[in-house]
Amino acid sequence: MKRVIFMLAVWLQASMAALGQSQALVFQSDFGLKDGAVAAMKGVAYGVSGSLNMFDLTHEIPAFNIWEAAYRLNQAAPYWPPGTVFVSVVDPGVGSERRSVVLKTKTGHYFVTPDNGTLTLVASSMGIDEVRQIDETTNRLQHSQASHTFHGRDVYAYTGARLAAGIITFQQVGAVITTGIIQLPYQRPVSENGKIRGTIDILDVQYGNLWTNIDLQTFSQLKANPGDRLNVVIAHEGKTIFHDSMVYGKTFADVPEGKNVAYLNSLLNLSIAINMGSFSGKYRVGSGNDWTIEISR
Amino acid sequence: MKRVIFMLAVWLQASMAALGQSQALVFQSDFGLKDGAVAAMKGVAYGVSGSLNMFDLTHEIPAFNIWEAAYRLNQAAPYWPPGTVFVSVVDPGVGSERRSVVLKTKTGHYFVTPDNGTLTLVASSMGIDEVRQIDETTNRLQHSQASHTFHGRDVYAYTGARLAAGIITFQQVGAVITTGIIQLPYQRPVSENGKIRGTIDILDVQYGNLWTNIDLQTFSQLKANPGDRLNVVIAHEGKTIFHDSMVYGKTFADVPEGKNVAYLNSLLNLSIAINMGSFSGKYRVGSGNDWTIEISR
Amino acid sequence: MKRVIFMLAVWLQASMAALGQSQALVFQSDFGLKDGAVAAMKGVAYGVSGSLNMFDLTHEIPAFNIWEAAYRLNQAAPYWPPGTVFVSVVDPGVGSERRSVVLKTKTGHYFVTPDNGTLTLVASSMGIDEVRQIDETTNRLQHSQASHTFHGRDVYAYTGARLAAGIITFQQVGAVITTGIIQLPYQRPVSENGKIRGTIDILDVQYGNLWTNIDLQTFSQLKANPGDRLNVVIAHEGKTIFHDSMVYGKTFADVPEGKNVAYLNSLLNLSIAINMGSFSGKYRVGSGNDWTIEISR
Numbered sequence: 001m002k003r004v005i006f007m008l009a010v011w012l013q014a015s016m017a018a019l020g021q022s023q024a025l026v027f028q029s030d031f032g033l034k035d036g037a038v039a040a041m042k043g044v045a046y047g048v049s050g051s052l053n054m055f056d057l058t059h060e061i062p063a064f065n066i067w068e069a070a071y072r073l074n075q076a077a078p079y080w081p082p083g084t085v086f087v088s089v090v091d092p093g094v095g096s097e098r099r100s101v102v103l104k105t106k107t108g109h110y111f112v113t114p115d116n117g118t119l120t121l122v123a124s125s126m127g128i129d130e131v132r133q134i135d136e137t138t139n140r141l142q143h144s145q146a147s148h149t150f151h152g153r154d155v156y157a158y159t160g161a162r163l164a165a166g167i168i169t170f171q172q173v174g175a176v177i178t179t180g181i182i183q184l185p186y187q188r189p190v191s192e193n194g195k196i197r198g199t200i201d202i203l204d205v206q207y208g209n210l211w212t213n214i215d216l217q218t219f220s221q222l223k224a225n226p227g228d229r230l231n232v233v234i235a236h237e238g239k240t241i242f243h244d245s246m247v248y249g250k251t252f253a254d255v256p257e258g259k260n261v262a263y264l265n266s267l268l269n270l271s272i273a274i275n276m277g278s279f280s281g282k283y284r285v286g287s288g289n290d291w292t293i294e295i296s297r
Numbered sequence: 298m299k300r301v302i303f304m305l306a307v308w309l310q311a312s313m314a315a316l317g318q319s320q321a322l323v324f325q326s327d328f329g330l331k332d333g334a335v336a337a338m339k340g341v342a343y344g345v346s347g348s349l350n351m352f353d354l355t356h357e358i359p360a361f362n363i364w365e366a367a368y369r370l371n372q373a374a375p376y377w378p379p380g381t382v383f384v385s386v387v388d389p390g391v392g393s394e395r396r397s398v399v400l401k402t403k404t405g406h407y408f409v410t411p412d413n414g415t416l417t418l419v420a421s422s423m424g425i426d427e428v429r430q431i432d433e434t435t436n437r438l439q440h441s442q443a444s445h446t447f448h449g450r451d452v453y454a455y456t457g458a459r460l461a462a463g464i465i466t467f468q469q470v471g472a473v474i475t476t477g478i479i480q481l482p483y484q485r486p487v488s489e490n491g492k493i494r495g496t497i498d499i500l501d502v503q504y505g506n507l508w509t510n511i512d513l514q515t516f517s518q519l520k521a522n523p524g525d526r527l528n529v530v531i532a533h534e535g536k537t538i539f540h541d542s543m544v545y546g547k548t549f550a551d552v553p554e555g556k557n558v559a560y561l562n563s564l565l566n567l568s569i570a571i572n573m574g575s576f577s578g579k580y581r582v583g584s585g586n587d588w589t590i591e592i593s594r
Numbered sequence: 595m596k597r598v599i600f601m602l603a604v605w606l607q608a609s610m611a612a613l614g615q616s617q618a619l620v621f622q623s624d625f626g627l628k629d630g631a632v633a634a635m636k637g638v639a640y641g642v643s644g645s646l647n648m649f650d651l652t653h654e655i656p657a658f659n660i661w662e663a664a665y666r667l668n669q670a671a672p673y674w675p676p677g678t679v680f681v682s683v684v685d686p687g688v689g690s691e692r693r694s695v696v697l698k699t700k701t702g703h704y705f706v707t708p709d710n711g712t713l714t715l716v717a718s719s720m721g722i723d724e725v726r727q728i729d730e731t732t733n734r735l736q737h738s739q740a741s742h743t744f745h746g747r748d749v750y751a752y753t754g755a756r757l758a759a760g761i762i763t764f765q766q767v768g769a770v771i772t773t774g775i776i777q778l779p780y781q782r783p784v785s786e787n788g789k790i791r792g793t794i795d796i797l798d799v800q801y802g803n804l805w806t807n808i809d810l811q812t813f814s815q816l817k818a819n820p821g822d823r824l825n826v827v828i829a830h831e832g833k834t835i836f837h838d839s840m841v842y843g844k845t846f847a848d849v850p851e852g853k854n855v856a857y858l859n860s861l862l863n864l865s866i867a868i869n870m871g872s873f874s875g876k877y878r879v880g881s882g883n884d885w886t887i888e889i890s891r
Contacts, residue, residue: 024343026336032800033330033627034654036670039620040860042649043673046618050647050675053347057336060329063801064870076333079340079450081347092870095845146810148844150860153673206329207360216443250445251392266337266447276361276389321640323633330627350644352636357628373630376637376747378644503626504657513740547742548689563634563744573658573686 022049023083023110025164028057028072029152030065030090040153041087044141045161052164057086064092066117067184067288071202073111074121075267082108087160088118089152100134100155101181102163102173110170112160114151115177117184131181134159135174187289189214191221196270200234200291204271208278210234210285212293214270222297226250230262232272233294234285242283252276262295270295319346320380320407322461325354325369326449327362327387337450338384341438342458349461354383361389363414364481364585368499370408371418372564379405384457385415386449397431397452398478399460399470407467409457411448412474414481428478431456432471484586486511488518493567497531497588501568505575507531507582509590511567519594523547527559529569530591531582539580549573559592567592616643617677617704619758622651622666623746624658624684634747635681638735639755646758651680658686660711661778661882665796667705668715669861676702681754682712683746694728694749695775696757696767704764706754708745709771711778725775728753729768781883783808785815790864794828794885798865802872804828804879806887808864816891820844824856826866827888828879836877846870856889864889 025045031037038059045052057076061069069090077086091098091114099115106127111119112134119131136155139162144154162168189198189212198214224230226249234242246260252275255261260279265271272293273279285291322342328334335356342349354373358366366387374383388395388411396412403424408416409431433452436459441451459465486495486509495511521527523546531539543557549572552558557576562568569590570576582588619639625631632653639646651670655663663684671680685692685708693709700721705713706728713725730749733756738748756762783792783806792808818824820843828836840854846869849855854873859865866887867873879885 024347026340030800033650033652034799036651036666037800037860039649039651039670040673043620043670043675043678046647046649046678047673047675050618053343054649055336055339055343055351056330057333058330060331072333076336076340079337079344081340081344084340084343093847096847146862147858147860149846149857153860205331206327206334252446253390253393263446264444266334266444266450268443321644323637350640352633352640352648353627354630354633355627357626369630373633373637376634376641378637378641381637381640502628503624503631549743550687550690560743561741563631563741563747565740 022052022166023085023164024053024055024080025160026055026057026080026084026086027059027157028061028069028086028088028090029059030061030063030069031059031152033059037150037152040150041089041157044153044157048158048161048167049165052161057088061090064090066090068202069118070121070184073118074125077109077122077126078107080109083110085110085112085160085164087152087156088113089156090118091116091151094151095148099177100136100151101131101177102134102159102170103131103181104129104170110163112156112163115182117182119181120184120186123181123183130170131177132170132173133175133177139168139173185289187213189218191218194222194296196222196295198270198293198295199289200285200287200293201269202287203280204265207273208280208282209265209271209273210279210287210293211265211267212270212272214293214295216264216268219264219270219295222295224248224297226254228297231296232262234272234283235292235294236286237290241285246272319349319463320382320461321350321352321377322457323352323354323377323381323383324356324454325358325366325383325385325387326356327358327360327366328356328449330356334447334449337447338386338454341450341454345455345458345464346462349458354385358387361387363387365499366415367418367481370415371422374406374419374423375404377406380407382407382409382457382461384449384453385410386453387415388413388448391448392445396474397433397448398428398474399431399456399467400428400478401426401467407460409453409460412479414479416478417481417483420478420480427467428474429467429470430472430474436465436470482586484510486515488515491519491593493519493592495567495590495592496586497582497584497590498566499584500577501562504570505577505579506562506568506570507576507584507590508562508564509567509569511590511592513561513565516561516567516592519592521545521594523551525594528593529559531569531580532589532591533583534587538582543569616646616760617679617758618647618649618674619754620649620651620674620678620680621653621751622655622663622680622682622684623653624655624663625653625746627653631744631746634744635751638747638751642752642755642761643759646755651682655684658684660684660686662796663712664715664778667712668719671703671716671720672701674703677704679704679706679754679758681746681750682707683750684712685710685745688745689742693771694730694745695725695771696728696753696764697725697775698723698764704757706750706757709776711776713775714778714780717775717777724764725771726764726767727769727771733762733767779883781807783812785812788816789888789890790816791886791888792864793883794879794881794887795863796881797874798859801867802874802876803859803865803867804873804881804887805859805861806864806866808887808889810858810862813858813864813889816889818842818891820848822891825890826856828866828877829886829888830880831884835879840866
């Protein structure tokens, strides 16, 4: 009788584990949502395990834009618990010699992606614990070898799903990479002589706000308090596009509607907005390394 | 032995509950799907409980458009079972003094949102059981206090997830609000002298149909039957934009392709369409309180 | 005691089944993501069963475009496991006499949809096991009879959810249809005299690639190897739009950036692209039966 109960308990625990203990699997790509590509990836993952919890980061990364892929991963990943597996597929070199890798960060997050710079920012902010190259002889959807243009489906979704479901361990992904991963060039903010110089990393596209690379620590050197005015100069390839002072507010509503405001965004980087308006639209400001910003009191 | 079985059963029931009895958590926002904002909210919720069932209502509410947020909630919420928790974040006043609240309706649905008018229509159609103000000293993501511009992530997703997962009760959200919630002004349809006057509440954007505020009960006073012709006048700020008669059909296909048709939409409000075409596009009709419609036989 | 254990095991197995053994439910429509329509469908499905695994194929099928609905189903469905239930709602004839059906394919997949041609391609590629007409007297959301324009919510989501959750069997959908389903006309590729003629079935919209109907088997008759040059002629209504040779590559990166390339896409159909560019944008090429392509060595 005891043996019956024991076996019942073992079977149940195994079943519960299968049902409930998968890690979240989060997809990002530049595929858009208009066709069947994202659903093909999720179908492959669901075929791996029916108890995965799947989510989307975004699939609206502009086509081939690896920098934005890197940025969006870094924007969202820290809010997911350790163990979460991210599959990011912005992959203009699909089918070429670029490597396919899984990064495990010091925080315990996993990133499955082509090694093309996508990992630049999470590697820096979350720390590299280990990177492994995906061994496609064992980690590839069966019967997919004839296809050379959709590793998102055939390699990344498949491997991410097996990792998230616990079917393979991180070690079973493939051999450790010891030669480093591809890093995109990017700027760090500079503080000197009471001025902070940075770049406009990206636009908060939905609202037209500018998100700079000036982090809280660097900005703190200005010793500005909410309510103070800041002098803001924005330039494109060295040519001044905008030069004016504005309030440093805690939030948009600290200035009247239609007024400019500097604030710390949700990642605690200095940002520029119009309350209830689009700064990037009004002043035709873009993002990237050639868009610079200088802040002073 | 009986005790062993009993404890096994208790443990299992608790485990099953943890796995299966969360309420659905449904997100709405004006964030769009191009960046990491929605995924940051879901990551926070997933960190609260890995067994939540998360869904999206829409994230394409036009930026700052509280009326449309109110409308879309009211369009979808009645089709979800009681207990469902909606998190709606169209929040131009984020970080200002506007309150953060949870509405429990008489139907047993929950709405987590800034108190800025978003609740106008569901409060009316589903009834207010009780409204509580979110106490951010207990209901806020840990270590998020330095951020003032993303309460969707730090307060609403976090609180909605804890409520849906049963980690907090509705009472633990915060104190009851007895002073009423913010209501957007909106029109009711009027029937007199054989004419019904209403407004065009919103566009059925994907197809270009007009959705009016003329509900089934009001429309019934015309005693029109499918196949009858209706006289339709549409005006913008009092100026007539469209004046013609059209068939009142049960569905689009009751008129030939390209012909105008009046019908009851999926919410049983009177609507105007072109079969296989876009009425709002062809006649340049918009929506809002200044777009009026008059119907007669 | 044995009876207690037995009943416990029965109860647990039933609970596990309820929690874990639903089939995936995958939605497709032309509703877009801007309003509450998709969420209303999912709410109905969630009301049927809280343990369904719901996914989206796409909701961005162009309005009323049944061909594209058929294509996207066929693109994604083979990557989902047998038993998966697809609900596809591109339904310009909603409320008219068109039938509502469920197709079970020979591969064990289910498709719930209006019978308007949506099933054309999956019926061909996955094979018809049986088609049943939905009996709306038993398979329709309660109290939804007054609505005639949203069968996606009232009939298809409801029936798909009940089928995926195991609440009804396939037989309980309704009577078998023995008269065939609606088929859209489409072309097969032709190979003669060393030339292959086909049509441009659809655009890979996110990148601007052309996806033809020339499958691997037909293309093989050219005996082309990666690295060979192909002669490509594209015509619209018989008028030549493009005529040039290009490399047949395994993937985009086999040619320099900005160069044209012919390749086998992720469905192993012949396709035309510009590496890191948009072929359809540059040469203004569209898709459909009047867009033809001719390939030779």
